[in-house]
Amino acid sequence: MDTACPPAWPQIAAQPFKRPVPGHGPVMSSVDVERCRGGFEALLVCADQGLHPAACxxxxxxxxxxxxxxxxxxxxxxxxxxxxxxxxAARIT
Known part of the structure; x- marks a missing residue:
């Protein structure tokens, strides 16, 4: 969900779901989706700052x-x- 298409998060979060079922991992609640979204946003911010992958x-x-x-x-x-x-590698080539 998160790594496939970052710009899709607003559309995902706007869906009127009750219990999303991801392709892997547990069934989620709306709180879980927000937690996951927050984690992905933190990852993107970290990556944009050029920090080490371990920190991200x-x-x-x-x-x-x-x-x-x-x-x-x-x-x-x-x-x-x-x-x-x-x-x-994609940025270098």
Whole structure:
């Protein structure tokens, strides 16, 4: 949801949903969606500032921590590292 299309967040948040079911992770409430959105916005702000991927991962994780177990934290850090590496390579080429 968050990494696929950042500009879509306003449309997602505006939907009259009761319990969104993401492609992975638990069923969400409207509070969960806002927490997730806040985490993604923190990630984007961090990335725009050119901070280290680990710092940006921590900024996002601080918002979504209630959902993450040890495996989720490790998976999330790995995915964000990949996204940062891919985005950096795309800017260079």
């Amino acid at each position: 991962s921590a900024a996002r994780r601080s918002h979504v921590a209630p959902w993450l177990d040890d495996a989720g934290r490790a998976r999330g850090a790995g995915m964000l590292g990949y996204y940062f590496k891919t985005a950096s």
